[in-house]
Amino acid sequence: MTTATVEVGGARVPAELQVPDELPGLPGRSSYRLDTVPDAEGLFTLRSLDGPETRLFVVDPAVYLPAYEPQLPADPSGAEHRTLVVVHPPAGDEPATANLLAPIVVDVATGVAVQTVLDGDWPLRAPLG
Secondary structure, three states, X not given: OOOOEEEEOOEEEEOEEEOOOOOOOXXXXXXXXXXXXXXXXXXXXXXXXXOOOOEEEEEOHXXXXXXXXXXXXXXXXXXXXXXXXXXXXXXXXXXOEEOOOOOEEEEOOOOEEEEOOOOOOOOOOEEOO
């Protein structure tokens, strides 16, 4: 059986992600599917596979925010990770924004994902555009 993968930051990550600690504001969901958005490099949908149906947009910061290089907590296992940031769609005259304070960190090998609140002065709603 072949496991579906998605390319993020030059690495293939499992398309099915497991979130052991629920994402804030999304109780009852621990499994998600990461899918590319056609014709939009580095833009993905993240859909819940359990609990109430939910769809988030996330981006590969290497594509949309190349200067974004947060210091992530050390992983004692030495596992390879990729980072995704949640995007809030534009509303009216307001541009789309990205949550740089709390990226989703994905273990490339296992597909385990954790939303991590960073130390430092990262914006919760950084304008994209």
